[in-house]
Amino acid sequence: MRVLGAALAATLAAVMTLAVAACGPRGQEKTATEDAADHAPTAAPDFNSLTLQAIKRRGRLNCGVHEGLVGFAYTDNRGQWRGFDADFCRALAAATLGDANAVRFVPLTTSQRFDALRSGRVDVLWRTTSWTLSREAQEGVRFAGINYYDGQGFLVRRALNLASAAELTGARICVQRASTSELNVADWFRARGIAYTPVVTANEEQAREAYAREDCDAFSADISALAAARTLLTNPEQHAILPDVISKEPLGPAVKRGDEAWTSVVRWTLNGLILAEELGVTRQNVKAMADDSTDPRVRRLLGAEGEFGPMLGLSKTWMKDALEAEGNYGEIFARNVGSDSPLDLARGLNAQWDQRPAGLIYGLPIR
Missing domain, CATH: 3.40.190.10 (Periplasmic binding protein-like II)
Known part of the structure; x- marks a missing residue:
């Protein structure tokens, strides 16, 4: 009987513990009204700029x-x-x-x-x-x-007779400093194990001017920017944008x-x-x-x-x-x-x- 009484006491204690855990603050169960208040819809904030x-x-x-x-x-x-x-x-x-x-x-x-x-x-x-x-x-x-x-590409001289950027092994590539263009070029050549020499300039205008002086073999930037740069060169028809698109530029x-x-x-x-x-x-x-x-x-x-x-x-x-x-x-x-x-x-x-x-x-x- 003592063993049974002890078991019954342990069971009652466990039940009480579960009941307390289910209660709200101060051991009281939340009412239906309080529970509904916790999930009540809130108004959208005002649209204010x-x-x-x-x-x-x-x-x-x-x-x-x-x-x-x-x-x-x-x-x-x-x-x-x-x-x-x-x-x-x-x-x-x-x-x-x-x-x-x-x-x-x-x-x-x-x-x-x-x-x-x-x-x-x-x-x-x-x-x-x-x-x-x-x-x-x-x-x-x-x-x-x-x-x-947009996407990044390469502007080159038609005289080089290139069909792909993969042929730019050892080439000098003009690119703008501190831009996604600089990073994309580095990633693209490294991923393919192709050696190249970056010619880094302060901005796109300087990159275009360096390309025009033939300080580099190719100019890499967004294709839209390359199209714009080509119109400013002395003989635009002598330059081509290669078909390679090496990045996504939204x-x-x-x-x-x-x-x-x-x-x-x-x-x-x-x-x-x-x-x-x-x-x-x-x-x-x-x-x-x-x-x-x-x-x-x-x-x-x-x-x-x-x-x-x-x-x-x-x-x-x-x-x-x-x-x-x-x-x-x-x-x-x-x-x-x-x-x-x-x-x-x-x-x-x-x-x-x-x-x-x-x-x-x-x-x-x-x-």
Whole structure:
């Protein structure tokens, strides 16, 4: 009986322990009301961008761009900024301020660009900058999207009669210092056990000039940059871009970390320009489509239906304003780097997803 009593006592003690463990503070079980309160839905935080507020107060967007890259960001003979990235800056100014000319272009070197964002010197960086993990993790920036899918290649003299970069054994390669281009070249040659001599310069312009002086046998950079550099050489037809693409370079706008609402404003402005091309909205027909289109996707895009601009802290006609100023993605591409420009770059990966051949450009739904 004593053994049975001891066993019964141990069992009761174990049950009591489990009961206490299941209780809330001070050994009391949570009521159904308290448990429901722990899982009650919370309201979404307000959409509020301090960067957007600052832009509206000053009445101007500060946009960081390349110091001078034909096709992307450069000044014409009247001192006006032109190019693919410059047009996206203007479209963003139109979307946020209703005025495409309310933008101050800030030319930045490779080494200056991220510090300019962190310090608030620029509101957005639209400067042929590749989206990488280390840049988001270490540079204090966030990328808002991709507006150009690029890759790194090699520019060489046709007289060398090269068919592939694999034939550049022992070659001198001009490349820009402190860039992904420098790292990509090192990785590509090391992975293949090919010896080469890097000729490292401070910027792309100096790399191009060194190549023009024949201080190196090849110039390696993003293919879009090589196409731009070739147009500036004395005899462009004497130079060729090899078919090798040695990296993935997704180029897009970057903003300062910490203002996710501003990141969304930049992302959805870029996306709206992409979506407009898919839906057939152009600079020429945007007014008519805003008035007459029965397509709900077009009506939402142009502010004829819904409150999508105000959701971002912008006007209802934010995308209509941007499109009237600069046109859709395809128009911006064609006149600056595509078929209507001296670079004459094919759409390639930068074609819309639903075209043939298909590209990677894909408009997210505005709804």
